[in-house]
Amino acid sequence: MGRDKLFSYEIIAECPHTGARAGKFYTTHGVIEMPCFMPVGTQATVKAMAPFELEALGARIILGNAYHLYLRPGVDVIEKAGGLHAFMGWDRAILTDSGGFQVFSLASLRRVSDEGVEFQSHLDGSKHFLTPALVMAIEEAIGSDIAMCFDECTTYPITEEGAKEATLRTIKWAGLCKKAHSRRDQALFGIVQGSVFLSLREYCCHALVDMDFPGYAIGGLAVGEPKALMHEVLELLNKFLPKTKPRYLMGVGHPLDMVEGIARGVDMFDCVLPTRNARNGSVLTSMGKLNVRKKELKEDFSPLDPNCSCYVCRNFSRAYIRHLHKAGEILASRLCTWHNLHFMLDLARKARRAIIDGTFPDLLEHCREVFGDEAD
């Protein structure tokens, strides 16, 4: 593609009744049709999946994680391999999370200052000090198509004072990240923090928009707050984030949350739940969630989801997959992961189609009916 299109976001269609939009985002490793769901490949692999399978599922972009890859195998290894794409054999787009979330959720003995975060590795207890500039160096070495700013991710609940401090630091770090970032073939996204405090969210949003990032992420949501609050924040940001840039709701990937996010102008989603739940035998179907380990499925020879056309549903029965789970077989994780990723990727594609066709509100209504009663 022409250099001029790189990291531009093109709106294809907008829903007249909601904030949903269909678009295209141009990266070094291909065009990403949005809205999109991004399978999570924390440790340089989407758990249980091979790259050719992700391609077959139509995934255009997957996630990597700077924190995890920095600790293991180490950035030098990935750099010598020629970057993460070459290292893991994936030549479509990759987005790397900065590690902000992981430093604040996984690592121990944190000491946070305006300069950065000192922490101990969750793997071996070794000490590290991550600064915005170092995180940029890590993400550039990894060579993802989209890098995230280093941010301070807050938990829920948090006091307004605490949220304010983290938000101001996130803004400061965003500036330092932007200054340190130099790879032309990599887009750097800002991350809006501010917990559930609308004034903080608005303040953070304006500060980041002033820095003119090619895309914006929304962090610190879906961390335990009521759905109504999450929706309020999304509606607020939908007003203030530039229409011509992609918006990414971090860590959100329950089917209904995704569609509700799309209705509020969000374009990109990721979540470990579809893959993690799959490994525990919980699958997403057109009728809602299903636990494959249930005794009642022992002689159920129908597919996981009779309305699904994925490889798994075309070839295997609930009874067989239940057996694999009970027997602790790797194929159990593989098949359920495959199906769940198909479900999420397909739901994003359906949403896109519906936005273009003008039927998005129907899809939203349908998802509310099927998934409305569920917790994660």
Add this chain to the structure above:
Amino acid sequence: MGRDKLFSYEIIAECPHTGARAGKFYTTHGVIEMPCFMPVGTQATVKAMAPFELEALGARIILGNAYHLYLRPGVDVIEKAGGLHAFMGWDRAILTDSGGFQVFSLASLRRVSDEGVEFQSHLDGSKHFLTPALVMAIEEAIGSDIAMCFDECTTYPITEEGAKEATLRTIKWAGLCKKAHSRRDQALFGIVQGSVFLSLREYCCHALVDMDFPGYAIGGLAVGEPKALMHEVLELLNKFLPKTKPRYLMGVGHPLDMVEGIARGVDMFDCVLPTRNARNGSVLTSMGKLNVRKKELKEDFSPLDPNCSCYVCRNFSRAYIRHLHKAGEILASRLCTWHNLHFMLDLARKARRAIIDGTFPDLLEHCREVFGDEAD
């Protein structure tokens, strides 16, 4: 294929210098080119592999296990699914081991009599009584292409008296199995026992050949006896087993043991080691074994085996696969299993080709050089 060819063994070529032969065996689910290696799918799945991958690897026949499937998910489930082929989504050939080996190695509190074996399940301690007739009913319900007789598998070392008792019982049970077996689309193989006692082996062999099975397995070898003794037994049986029937050396699958077996007239092999070792990071290469977890591979960006053309070696490096193993990722098991199965299936194909081309002794010599110094 014509009914007349079903379960016939056709010799294509014979090595003039060794006992090696290349042939074809006709089953209900396709023609099997021999010599062949059979991936082990104990619990209705070849661990870490999907059926389409086994097809891509060129596997024509895989193993199932009557003992394991009888205990879980239960024969009724498999029967209702339409048999094991339908249950696991595999439409090439399947051989089922009778469970003799498992009853004597896994189950506890065994009581063996001429009628059968009473034992407790290794899964839940439940009590079961397996008789030759019941094992036949199980294997017929499973619907494999090749069923094995129920036998008494001896450990090593064992007294000649103990081996004799087990051998006589194995012969008796073989007769009962043959009488009870009725599926026309399933071949029933006899199993020669007799430990390392040549007179017992010869006696058992003659007794089973008199019963005229469509194929013969050699059990109770590679259970700890010196290689020289194993080879002696194979050489003996190569003299007395009918040339026009396939011979299957049970549980043997170290590369060199397979080629040495082929040199002594064996056609079929199976072994859990290529798949089990793969999950522990031990892979087979054209230069011998390699442990992928080794520190020295941290920045080794060459493939597992530079002389291998499999999907794994074409797409991933040792450094990446080492990382996956260290991180405990499922893909680690998948990639190493894929490669190891490719290695074994390819080695069997190479042996076949060499027998046809008249170069089998060279291959044998080469395998002795590469794998001669290794233990399992």
